[in-house]
Amino acid sequence: MIASGTPVFECGALRLPPGPGLGVEIDRDALGRLREQYLKCGIRRHRDGVAHMRSARPARAGKRPGS
Incomplete structure (x- = not known):
């Protein structure tokens, strides 16, 4: 994706x-x-980052910021 070379x-x-x-x-x-x-x-249809976050932070609600 970089046109100017490596x-x-x-x-x-x-x-x-x-x-x-x-x-x-x-x-x-x-x-x-x-x-x-x-x-x-x-x-992207099957991606679930919330489940992974819950493994580190069980109280994770899965809400988007501002909602």
């Missing part, structure tokens, strides 16, 4: 460019294809 790690970190930004360009076409693939695959 980021280079030096000493376990990314070198940031001297100017503003991170020095990467998003490939919006690739991002769009991945979004379509995600919407078609059906994973």
Whole structure:
């Protein structure tokens, strides 16, 4: 999804460019294809993060913030 190439790690970190930004360009076409693939695959229909959270915090209500 990054059109500007693979980021280079030096000493376990990314070198940031001297100017503003991170020095990467998003490939919006690739991002769009991945979004379509995600919407078609059906994973989001069966995803239940609340059940997993209850294993760590049993009192978890499963409500969305602001509701």
